[in-house]
Amino acid sequence: MFVLITGGSGSGKSAYGEKTVVSLANKLNDPSLYYIATMQVYGEEGRKKVERHRILRAGKGFETIEQPVNILEALENMKSGNKIVLLECMSNLVANEMFSGELNVVEDVVDKICRSICSLRQKTNDLIIVTNNVFEDGIDYEIATKSYMEALGRINTQLAAMADAVTEVVAGIPVPVKGELIKYD
Amino acid sequence: MELYIGGYAQGKLSYVMKQTGVPLEKVLDGALETDGSSYEDVRVLNNFHMLVRNWLKAGVDPEEEIKGILLKCPRLIIISDEVGNGIVPMEAEEREYRERLGRILCTLAEKAEKVERVICGIGQRLK
Numbered sequence: 263m264f265v266l267i268t269g270g271s272g273s274g275k276s277a278y279g280e281k282t283v284v285s286l287a288n289k290l291n292d293p294s295l296y297y298i299a300t301m302q303v304y305g306e307e308g309r310k311k312v313e314r315h316r317i318l319r320a321g322k323g324f325e326t327i328e329q330p331v332n333i334l335e336a337l338e339n340m341k342s343g344n345k346i347v348l349l350e351c352m353s354n355l356v357a358n359e360m361f362s363g364e365l366n367v368v369e370d371v372v373d374k375i376c377r378s379i380c381s382l383r384q385k386t387n388d389l390i391i392v393t394n395n396v397f398e399d400g401i402d403y404e405i406a407t408k409s410y411m412e413a414l415g416r417i418n419t420q421l422a423a424m425a426d427a428v429t430e431v432v433a434g435i436p437v438p439v440k441g442e443l444i445k446y447d
Numbered sequence: 448m449e450l451y452i453g454g455y456a457q458g459k460l461s462y463v464m465k466q467t468g469v470p471l472e473k474v475l476d477g478a479l480e481t482d483g484s485s486y487e488d489v490r491v492l493n494n495f496h497m498l499v500r501n502w503l504k505a506g507v508d509p510e511e512e513i514k515g516i517l518l519k520c521p522r523l524i525i526i527s528d529e530v531g532n533g534i535v536p537m538e539a540e541e542r543e544y545r546e547r548l549g550r551i552l553c554t555l556a557e558k559a560e561k562v563e564r565v566i567c568g569i570g571q572r573l574k
Binding site: 398407 | 450452454529530531532533534535539542545546547548549550552553554555556557562564571573574
């Protein structure tokens with residue numbers, strides 16, 4: 263399964279992503295669970311965020327791989343055999359590739375990330391990607407932010423086309439956008 | 448408790464009043480009310496997001512406040528804007544507000560008997 267999860271800040275996307283992984287893991291024989299963290303951690307606020315996510319994931323058997331850019335390199339840290347990958351979050355990956363990586367043209371960023379995700383999808387049993395709805399605040403941003411939004415929007419669109427299921431999380435409640443909701447207890 | 452969420456100016460209050468038949472006298476505007484004094488006659492708490500914003504600004508713990516209000520009014524109907532669907536703001540207080548409100552709405556949605564999202568004046572039942 264390839265599941266794309268979207269939603270706003272504090273909407274409960276991560277918790278839903280983890281539940282989805284745990285539920286998919288029950289259907290596989292001894293899968294390794296990987297959490298690809300794309301956020302670059304700055305300052306106290308960033309550390310708190312990471313800590314909150316660590317607590318959420320605790321006891322669920324995830325191995326964390328920090329991969330702020332060049333997402334395919336994460337595969338080098340994975341064992342062979344069944345694997346489920348939870349990638350969080352596409353909005354950070356795009357920002358990192360655009361603002362601290364080598365690429366800053368929208369098309370190049372979109373192309374690199376979509377190709378990488380295609381390869382990652384082929385090498386995993388299940389891939390769950392958490393992205394972010396950053397598109398509805400009605401503010402006319404300057405060109406750099408607009409380019410970022412453009413890139414993330416196009417990536418989301420391409421990933422959604424590839425995905426088996428696209429789910430929006432609203433106030434912690436999953437709402438199906440494409441495909442059926444993954445059942446979990 | 449019931450929760451109605453949605454973007455700015457989506458007709459949430461009119462929708463709720465139409466659905467529930469609650470008159471305007473029983474609607475409290477969270478944008479104006481900050482002291483949380485009398486909730487006895489209140490059926491609908493509108494602009495809940497503004498109440499959270501004002502609590503945070505005043506250094507009050509919003510999670511505790513809402514807990515107290517729900518003890519007094521377990522059947523309260525809460526209406527809130529969704530504010531998390533945008534670019535992460537530059538200012539730390541704005542980030543804190545969005546994140547906290549989002550988490551509070553998750554908690555309220557979990558407790559609520561009914562959750563609806565209102566878009567273009569139309570309700571979408573989420574729970």
